[in-house]
Amino acid sequence: MAVLLAVFGFWRHDRSTARVAAGPANPPVRGLHVRGSEIVQAGGEPLLMRGISHPYAWFPQHTAAFADIRRLGANTVRVVLTGDVPGREVAGIVARCKENRLVCVLEDHDTTGYGEREGAVTLDRAADYWAGLSPVLRGSEEYVVVNIGNEPYGNGDTSGWAEATGAAVAKVRAAGVRHLLMVDAPNWGQDWSGTMRDSAPAVFARDPLRNTVFSVHMYGVYGSAAKVTEYFDAFRRTGLPLVVGEFGWRHTDGPVAADAVMRESDARGIGYLGWSWSGNGGGVDYLDAAEGFDPDRLTDWGRRLFDGIRATAREATVFTRASR
Template structure:
């Protein structure tokens, strides 16, 4: 035996005595507070939820969600509480995610509200469903996150509790051979207002032999102040544990979430977020739809905020490197020759010369501003043409366009076009009626406000004004662009609901706050239309 070989054997023997770390994760994995891809690149989820189990035919939504800028989608599945999603169906969902370069978070919705809602499944039952899908999930660890069960406990105490049941579910998945990144939801309908997940997340992570669990909180009415949001996020950062905001909205029946702080804090901390939800909401929470009737051209106010607003999806999402994202850092060239034509009282047609990019231009953002003011995204286009609708008569606007590529890079903006819409005579008239749908101690929801064209010809836009009682404030709205001056509120149509045939109607709604004990309501609803 040579001295070199003897030395090598001695070194190997010494190394065998060094404690080895838990086995490394395959595919997506956690490291401290971060989610990493297999190559070590950080991945921050930016996207939405899609209610696939109830709308299984809406397969075009995956491409639309990608086109809106998302890098991930959380997909609702069922193992039997609703019509079960079969292995073939789930394989199709994964294929759609991969085809559209989305990381696929698959969640079992059967567990929602267990202990409080009749028919809810246990986490153990959810694991049985996942094991039945193992044949189509194995090998997808780079692309798929397994979210064991949605909001797996309500507010009632049950045995075993969240910590024990979640630890057992993760352990059983690993024993069945799953190597995926596992996501677990908080109790209290996902909002963890009792701090159970916050205080016991480390125990659940330690129960996983692969140490590959990310924790998911759902932020609705419990998180209506910046202090509550930052305190919860701080707890996970201090503990060095990975967290995502798996659901949140701009309004909810239990209060008014502070979505601006949620988005800003997630961006500054590098935390993933997935808004609820693309489309198809019912039961009084239709305002959580991000697009109307699954039509990506009809973004709602919530959709505009999530996808196109400050710290939103389009501004912050970066495609996973497994799909080629991150390697392309060069932006497209700026669109050129932006011009306007066909300007009326309520709309204008825009056109421009196409941008170029090494990996291809995926779409354009159209930016709009008042005569003086900041630009904001007014819409998106896959082509070099766009019709800006819902404009006000005799008003000056400025427009710019920028291009996007597949890696999420944005170009410099185009030249600026300034235009003034023509004067509107007001059409033949309309009416506006309103209903206070619900009240609570400090606020109320007015829905629907019904706008009806009472004239003999079609309109291209409408404006509703009304007066808030003293001390009342608008805290959110949907299906209308709302502005407030003093106690006077002005609601204008959006791009998709301004055109009304004679006798046709549309609706919008809003949420307001008021002093405790005040049961008064807005008055003086009046309506005007543009021809």
């Protein structure tokens, strides 16, 4: 995440132009998977993620959030986890997502700002967490995405991002996790250095299933429509899938061109997940979509975000098929 949470009291503000070379035929992938620059579903239909993050790890009592987010029109929820959330709870989260017909992006928040934030863990540690959850996740490949580590590098030296991310992908695969994987950019997710953009093909090649999507977070670095389109256009040249894994309408590093994020994502078929449902503190409560976790008290940001979501969200086919 790119916000200050009162619960923890920490803050953050925070080219390659070549396509991936053809390699051996991909092993069979069940469920959500990559097809060129798209995320597609088991039957081959594209999936356009439209949703929001829910800070479950700090507010596990707010389980109604899943139904509320779905009722407001989202097709995806990104669920904040930490290594303290055990497998039995993760199984319950997955079941709740399925019950509410939501694609479930599970993310490990412990890596946030590694190298700058005290206590942040490595992507290797996060990969161990997912490896341990492999039996819990098995069978949910059609509606669960594994976001290996949130914003895994700060604004310092990001030269190790590609190797650390590729190694984490390989470790998670070796543990038997066959889900669509999501990897976050460095620079607190904003990739202003272009590290993820430049290294995405090499990281993608480390995944034996070739089933990884790349996530940029858009805050103050993307304060103009031109900055948003510049990044989208530059990443498109990799030929790989991109999502906006987080964004807000403003932040400690400046205003955000949120309308451009949504508009240009629509134009390019890019998924987006707003930050966040509720619970922000320490002066950045303006990033709450709902006041006090109440879906009937949406903020200006919440109304703006969910208006965009409802206009373009389509339910995942795994759920529409089940209702026939």
